[in-house]
Amino acid sequence: SKIRGDTVHEQSSVEAMVLEMQDSKSGVKSSEQKLNITSIPHVVTGQDILAWIANHMKVDAQEAQTIGTMLVAYGFIYPLQDHKKLILKPDVSLYRFQTPYFWPVQKWKADNTDYAIYLAKRNIRKKGTLDVYEQEYYKNLHKWLNHKWDFIVMQAKEQYRAGKERNKADRVVFDCQERAYWIVHRPPPRTHSAMDYGVDRLIDPNAEENKTFDYYRRIIIFTQQAIMRSKVKSTVSLGAILKHMTTYKDHDPFLAPCLPSNPWQTDDSSYWDLNMRNVEIPTKMRVERWSFSFFELLNDPRGRTDFKVFLKKEFSGENLAFWEAAEEMKWGTASSISEKAQTIFKTFLAPGAPRWINIDGRTMGLTVKGLEHPHRYVLDAAQTHIFMLMKKDTFYRYLKSPVYKDIQKKALSPAPHNFTPSQLEQNAQNRKPGINPIIIWQQEEEERAKAAAAAGPIDIKKLMASKLDRK
Amino acid sequence: MAAQEVQPSETIAKLKSESEALKTKLEEERAKLHDVELHQVAEKVDPLGQFVMKTRRTLKGHGNKVLCMDWCKDKRRIVSSSQDGKVIVWDAFTTNKEHAVTMPCTWVMACAYAPSGCAVACGGLDNKCSVYPLSLDKNENLAAKKKSVAMHTNYLSACSFTNSDMQILTSSGDGTCALWDVESGQLLQSFHGHAADVLCLDLAPSETGNTFVSGGCDKKANVWDMRSGQCIQSFETHESDINSVRYYPSGDAFASGSDDATCRLYDLRADREVAIYSKESIIFGASSVDFSLSGRLLFGGYNDYTINVWDVLKGTRVSILFGHENRVSTLRVSPDGTAFCSGSWDHTLRVWA
Numbered sequence: 049s050k051i052r053g054d055t056v057h058e059q060s061s062v063e064a065m066v067l068e069m070q071d072s073k074s075g076v077k078s079s080e081q082k083l084n085i086t087s088i089p090h091v092v093t094g095q096d097i098l099a100w101i102a103n104h105m106k107v108d109a110q111e112a113q114t115i116g117t118m119l120v121a122y123g124f125i126y127p128l129q130d131h132k133k134l135i136l137k138p139d140v141s142l143y144r145f146q147t148p149y150f151w152p153v154q155k156w157k158a159d160n161t162d163y164a165i166y167l168a169k170r171n172i173r174k175k176g177t178l179d180v181y182e183q184e185y186y187k188n189l190h191k192w193l194n195h196k197w198d199f200i201v202m203q204a205k206e207q208y209r210a211g212k213e214r215n216k217a218d219r220v221v222f223d224c225q226e227r228a229y230w231i232v233h234r235p236p237p238r239t240h241s242a243m244d245y246g247v248d249r250l251i252d253p254n255a256e257e258n259k260t261f262d263y264y265r266r267i268i269i270f271t272q273q274a275i276m277r278s279k280v281k282s283t284v285s286l287g288a289i290l291k292h293m294t295t296y297k298d299h300d301p302f303l304a305p306c307l308p309s310n311p312w313q314t315d316d317s318s319y320w321d322l323n324m325r326n327v328e329i330p331t332k333m334r335v336e337r338w339s340f341s342f343f344e345l346l347n348d349p350r351g352r353t354d355f356k357v358f359l360k361k362e363f364s365g366e367n368l369a370f371w372e373a374a375e376e377m378k379w380g381t382a383s384s385i386s387e388k389a390q391t392i393f394k395t396f397l398a399p400g401a402p403r404w405i406n407i408d409g410r411t412m413g414l415t416v417k418g419l420e421h422p423h424r425y426v427l428d429a430a431q432t433h434i435f436m437l438m439k440k441d442t443f444y445r446y447l448k449s450p451v452y453k454d455i456q457k458k459a460l461s462p463a464p465h466n467f468t469p470s471q472l473e474q475n476a477q478n479r480k481p482g483i484n485p486i487i488i489w490q491q492e493e494e495e496r497a498k499a500a501a502a503a504g505p506i507d508i509k510k511l512m513a514s515k516l517d518r519k
Numbered sequence: 520m521a522a523q524e525v526q527p528s529e530t531i532a533k534l535k536s537e538s539e540a541l542k543t544k545l546e547e548e549r550a551k552l553h554d555v556e557l558h559q560v561a562e563k564v565d566p567l568g569q570f571v572m573k574t575r576r577t578l579k580g581h582g583n584k585v586l587c588m589d590w591c592k593d594k595r596r597i598v599s600s601s602q603d604g605k606v607i608v609w610d611a612f613t614t615n616k617e618h619a620v621t622m623p624c625t626w627v628m629a630c631a632y633a634p635s636g637c638a639v640a641c642g643g644l645d646n647k648c649s650v651y652p653l654s655l656d657k658n659e660n661l662a663a664k665k666k667s668v669a670m671h672t673n674y675l676s677a678c679s680f681t682n683s684d685m686q687i688l689t690s691s692g693d694g695t696c697a698l699w700d701v702e703s704g705q706l707l708q709s710f711h712g713h714a715a716d717v718l719c720l721d722l723a724p725s726e727t728g729n730t731f732v733s734g735g736c737d738k739k740a741n742v743w744d745m746r747s748g749q750c751i752q753s754f755e756t757h758e759s760d761i762n763s764v765r766y767y768p769s770g771d772a773f774a775s776g777s778d779d780a781t782c783r784l785y786d787l788r789a790d791r792e793v794a795i796y797s798k799e800s801i802i803f804g805a806s807s808v809d810f811s812l813s814g815r816l817l818f819g820g821y822n823d824y825t826i827n828v829w830d831v832l833k834g835t836r837v838s839i840l841f842g843h844e845n846r847v848s849t850l851r852v853s854p855d856g857t858a859f860c861s862g863s864w865d866h867t868l869r870v871w872a
Binding site: 061062065105106107110111114115117118240242260261264265267268270271272273274275277279280281282283284285286287288289290292293294295296297299300301302303306310311312313317319320323341342343375378379380381382383424425428479480481482484485486487488489 | 530531534535537538541542544545548549552553554555556557560561564567570572575576591592593594595596610612613615635636637653654655681682683685686700701702703705707724726746750751752753767768769771772786787788789790793799800802803811812813814815816822823824825831832839841844845846855856857858864865870872
């Protein structure tokens with residue numbers, strides 16, 4: 049999950065690895081070490097752990113470091129020195145393997161009651177040993193668990209007494225283990241622990257869903273539909289996936305340099321200036337991209353503008369205008385649907401409409417009937433028909449037209465930047481703020497209103513009113 | 520319909536075997552079309568060169584874990600949200616903070632930038648998705664114009680605007696996804712089918728129609744028809760929670776990242792999983808994935824603090840990026856593909872290029 053510190057799936061493979069690391073023959077070399085005046089057994093160094101991981105998982109030092117740090121962050125291994133930092137140091141720093149009793153477990157959350165007992169016990173042992181963040185916790189726990197505080201104090205005293213009966217070495221080891229557990233599950237400020245808790249799941253995914261009639265009926269219907277649905281051969285679908293990659297290869301800034309330079313790499317934002325939404329002269333790369341698909345052309349506002357220039361010359365702007373109006377209705381507010389439907393009907397579909405679109409009789413009939421009770425998707429059939437018409441015919445004529453060839457010729461081919469290190473430093477000091485998108489949006493809204501007014505005899509007042517409402 | 524007279528257990532057993540027979544049939548149908556593997560198709564393609572990807576910006580300002588981020592269409596601004604309830608709008612290029620909002624809840628797990636660039640949406644433990652219109656006036660209190668849009672019965676895990684500022688798609692810990700009208704807060708469509716928390720969603724690139732994909736704690740990735748609310752395709756090959764789903768740029772496929780430490784690629788037209796991106800040394804979950812512009816690279820943010828870069832075609836890892844000091848929780852490529860941004864539990868965001 050994205051919110052809890054669960055090690056839901058990784059658990060078994062990590063546990064297996066951690067056990068292997070403790071094998072007396074093939075595991076990490078361990079020894080007895082003195083901590084203050086006590087001797088602690090089975091102590092290992094950070095560098096030995098990392099060497100073992102690198103060897104065992106066949107990875108380089110950096111990756112071994114990542115894996116090692118995970119083992120500490122989840123609490124499988126704990127540091128004996130500098131115990132609040134949950135990382136694996138690639139040196140002679142000392143670590144121990146955590147006892148399985150304190151391993152992170154999916155089903156058992158580190159309980160507040162247990163934490164309260166732990167803090168109380170430390171208080172009993174020696175007053176004033178709690179850190180500031182622990183005191184905060186203790187104060188809050190006392191508030192939340194006030195009703196069972198007697199129980200908590202009793203448990204703490206009992207555990208403290210039992211602890212005193214152990215021999216010193218065992219007690220020191222246990223204290224280290226327990227302390228490490230709570231560092232992981234209630235991390236101090238600025239400690240990055242992997243077991244930081246967040247939100248509990250509402251639904252237990254492990255719970256068996258009630259296998260009723262409905263459950264199986266749903267599966268049956270769904271599977272029947274899945275069988276019926278048309279699928280294509282892998283050669284075809286994977287071929288299409290490959291084709292997309294190949295087509296866009298030179299346009300992918302991670303695969304080919306973007307010209308004049310990638311703003312994030314050189315701190316020069318010319319690339320963005322040259323590719324603004326409605327720049328007058330686009331770049332050659334951008335114009336090339338319009339030819340990849342009708343969708344690309346329409347999606348780029350500059351491309352759509354150029355397409356409209358072509359349509360104007362052909363006196364066939366109504367198809368695109370209809371498509372745009374249908375998009376506006378589909379993605380617009382629920383309250384504006386019936387108004388827009390009316391306008392669209394009067395402008396594009398009614399007999400004798402000023403911008404009448406030519407769709408087949410059947411689609412026209414269905415659409416007009418649907419408009420009696422308009423809903424968001426009422427124009428889908430007509431819109432698809434018009435889109436396919438433009439895609440299969442108009443688009444290709446556009447690509448062969450003087451309009452497109454003209455813009456191809458005019459398009460810019462910026463030379464690559466060649467900044468010296470000191471120029472790059474200059475750039476970094478002088479990063480230009482971009483235009484606020486709100487301003488661009490306002491400008492485009494004004495242009496849309498102007499274009500709509502110029503387009504023909506439709507109810508301008510109503511159109512402006514609906515635009516202002518949206519704002 | 521008249522009540523059934525037969526023994527209930529008999530009928531359930533019959534339905535169960537019928538559903539099993541159909542599942543087998545579906546697998547057979549899929550297998551008939553399974554005439555080539557992705558790595559075979561990949562053989563004819565040149566391998567990728569070496570990559571130099573570095574952190575180009577580090578955005579510091581959140582006081583707690585960064586949970587989510589999204590890019591503005593202007594290719595340089597981003598919105599990010601964190602565990603302490605703060606939502607920040609940055610110009611990532613200059614690293615300036617432009618707006619900050621404090622939500623009335625903690626764990627703001629979802630945030631999204633509106634297509635117009637004029638608003639942001641966010642939500643989390645408040646079970647809601649709210650829209651904040653942005654302002655040119657830096658001193659304006661954005662919370663005053665806040666609009667509550669979505670209402671779920673458990674936490675909001677993800678949200679996304681559709682093609683306009685007027686509709687939002689949400690996913691929730693209550694096991695459902697929903698489509699909302701922003702202006703009125705009206706529920707336009709709800710999507711039921713996941714058996715547990717839904718953790719992520721992604722809208723299909725427009726031309727391929729009105730669909731979206733969601734991933735959940737039930738290990739399923741479901742593809743939905745936005746019009747009818749029906750689940751039209753479902754994939755259950757992951758072994759644990761699916762934390763992130765993202766469409767391939769053409770819309771013909773999608774990738775997923777899961778707690779099972781793998782990322783996978785699903786071919787929608789052939790209706791099957793076609794690739795698993797994994798390594799023995801990667802043992803911690805993938806929290807978020809996104810494609811580079813051409814779809815050749817898949818970037819994955821992981822719980823072991825790293826980012827792995829995969830060659831989508833050949834299935835190999837081409838790079839591993841270090842830098843974050845806690846789990847990477849969110850990752851998105853910028854709209855023009857010039858960079859990607861990662862957010863982490865270490866309180867920072869990084870832009871890489």
